Amino acid sequence: WDKAEGKPEIREIMQKYKRYAAFPTQQPSAKTPPNVPQPQIKHTDIFEAVKAADEQSVRLLIERDGKDILDKRDNAGDTPFLEDALYGHVGVMSLMYETKPDVLQQ
Structure with missing residues (x-):
């Protein structure tokens, strides 16, 4: 400019x-x-990225929006970490835990 x-x-x-x-x-x-x-970023919503087990999108969303994105809640009241635990996507869960260890306290 x-x-x-x-x-x-x-x-x-x-x-x-x-x-x-x-x-x-x-x-x-x-x-x-x-x-x-x-x-x-294939998935622009953290919950979509988690459901798809898309580690790259989760990482990029955390970089773009900050680690507090992991505190978001869906309509059922679940966080992205809890949602991912339902699907058993260990790679994405590990990424979220490394980024914000207190996700285990949700």
């Missing part, structure tokens, strides 16, 4: 395409150069 200062035609174009920007976790950085494929 700074480089477009005083150039309304450039700002107008930038504003038009701003809505197509990626989530911060999907944007290139020093750790992930632009030529490296960026991870995509």
Whole structure:
């Protein structure tokens, strides 16, 4: 935006395409150069990711939304960890426990 200062035609174009920007976790950085494929979040809801045993989506959602996402409750009052325990997805359960050990106290 700074480089477009005083150039309304450039700002107008930038504003038009701003809505197509990626989530911060999907944007290139020093750790992930632009030529490296960026991870995509397949499931944007923590409960969908847990039910699908999608460890990558769970990890990315925790990175994007913070570890408190693991405190969310579904309509039945279950947390993502409790929901995952019902399905027996040990890999996802381990990831959630490593991220927030107090998930065992839910």
